[in-house]
Amino acid sequence: MSPAPTSAKSSHPPFNEGAAHVAAPSRFGVPSLDEMPDDIRAICEETRAKIGFVPNVFLAYAKRPEHFRAFMHYHDLLMKGPSGLSRAEREAIVVAVSAENACLYCVTSHGAALRILGKDPFVADQIAVNWRTAELSPRLRAILTFASRVNDRGFAASDKELAELKALGLTDDDAWDIAAVAAFFGFSNRMAGLMDMRPNPQFYAMGRAADGR
Structure with a gap:
């Protein structure tokens, strides 16, 4: 059978036609850069100069400056501070946990960071979908197995887990x-779920190689 002519009109409506698109970074609103305290505005502007845009999480938390400062301080300590874990391993934890918690913002934004830092966009996407079936080293599998346990109800680490x-x-x-x-x-x-926080569109394309590994 010959394929249908490319000029033939489809009887189907355009994909996802009529969907509501959420443009606001947070359902609670965000301040403009001019309305932000100087230190928070400086962080936003520095980040925009570095990556080309201000992540929506910055804008959302800027609504409450003290929360912004506390959140970002601990975030940077955990994700960029001294550790026996590499930065890519830490991003892998974020993506795996966020996927299990069905957090669109964190899976998308930290998935981008993992693709860049881990230099393996294929495994990064596997972790974002289901880390248990991803192609992981024994070390990374052990890390994500333990990380996944942390958000279990009534979590308490066992001596056996630590020994492993x-x-x-x-x-x-x-x-x-x-x-x-x-x-x-x-x-x-x-908190991202509370605020209905949405990923910046730029995150989706970051760290994706066009020619494989």
Whole structure:
């Protein structure tokens, strides 16, 4: 059978026609840069100069400056501070936990960071969908297994779990960092849900190689 002519009109409506698109970073509104305290405006402008846009999480938290400062301070300590975990491993924790919590903002934004820092967009996308079936090293699988446990109801780490991490060369401080990142983003995921926070469109394309690994 010959394929239908390319000029033939489809009987179907355009994909996703009529969908409501949420443009606001937060349902509670966001201040303009001019309305922000000087230190917060400086962070937003510095970030825009570096990556080309201001992440919506910055705008959303700027609504409450003290919350912005506390959130960003602990975020930067966990994600950029000294640790036995690499920055890519920490981003992988965020993506895995956020996917389990169904947080659109964090999966999308930190998925972009993981593609860039991990230099493996394929595995980054696998983790964003289901880390359990992703192509992971034994170390990274152990990290994400423990991180996933942190947001379980009634979570309490067992000696066996900590011993399993140590068997792969992960220290008590590393276990602390895994739990801290997972727990912090459990909080962040839920606040993003409260605010109906939406990812900046730029995140979707970041870190995607056109020619494979």
